[in-house]
Amino acid sequence: MRLLLVEDDRELRVTLREALAVEGYEVLTAASLADAMAQLAHAGNLDAVLLDLGLPDGDGEELLQALRRERSTPLIVISARQVEGQKIRLLDAGADDYLVKPFGIGELLARLRVALRHRGTVAQPAVTMYRRAGLEVDLTAHRVRRDGADVHLTPTEFKLLARLVRQAGQVVTHRRLLADVWGADATEQTHYLRLYMAQLRSKLEAEPAEPCVLLTEPGVGYRIAEPG
Template identity: 70%
Template structure:
């Protein structure tokens, strides 16, 4: 199962780019833009889908991320990596002393962030599983790193949301992914009840990827639960 990361970052563009990079590497990402959103995510995380690491911005619209760090340290040893533009040495030392596992100063490279995430998970005994980046089944060929999808050797154009939905299913190919998981990971935690998004986009994906969208062979429905991508060949 993918390691689930809570990404707390109020900058929309940075949140989107970091989330995409983490998902490509095989992590399940739940994004939040405020302390209130992050607390809700942590409070309502399902027992079988726990948050296993937090990427924590400090300057947030409803407070300071260091307050959430203090709350987490009173309750758990959940790995926390601070990502902030604040570069004063005293600030970094204080937050590390207060329980942060690491501190990255913006701007930073994606490769460095991914390495720090892997290191923080290893320290807590959670080795990261290798990312599933390629998938083949029948005429369908998907390369997540290259963002390329082909059917019968021909390139298939997907919208960004269609690709994100497909990529989420690829990373758990052969397993059922629930409606709530898909909605949270692709659209955000605030959309977990809006299943009409899933129906719409799944219909669009099937129209593009299936030989017969009425009799899908790749994108399978698990009634009342979610969707499953057929196991890779």
């Protein structure tokens, strides 16, 4: 699912983007009202919007009004402002929820799932911890271990592994993996997958030639074995 995150605080924006990416969301970001308006006009389909109010070139409430004139996309306000009257006004204007900073990532994710569910979209919590056959993957901590020892993965290797972990036990097609890891323009480049899967197996499998964790579904895609 695709989200638009509107937040001018760079550190918070990066933190939220990374946390949402771990959960499997594709995150577009904007640091100003103008940028957010442009994203809204050209981004195509969006599944949700996370909106800060205090932006350098205006108030996020303008974006809420623009969004509601055209779409029913779930929108959650994330703001340090705690004035009850403003909360009520924004909720009445069409915001699905109002979350006061500072807040926990877990609470944000739960409220996002509720907002999506109210619009008929069910978003299950993603698998972020995986253990099997001596392999431990913690997507939140960005850490991979094999038999208790840390394993270094390249950013692309980690992104590919994370994509499989988020759907542990399920087959992910070649096209889906290529689109999610390398982008929509790479969906025919299956040699990327073969190369990186071989590299992952060499680092993570006890017997890379006879993998028991990173499995091939011939002619379809790959899956990571169910945890256990």
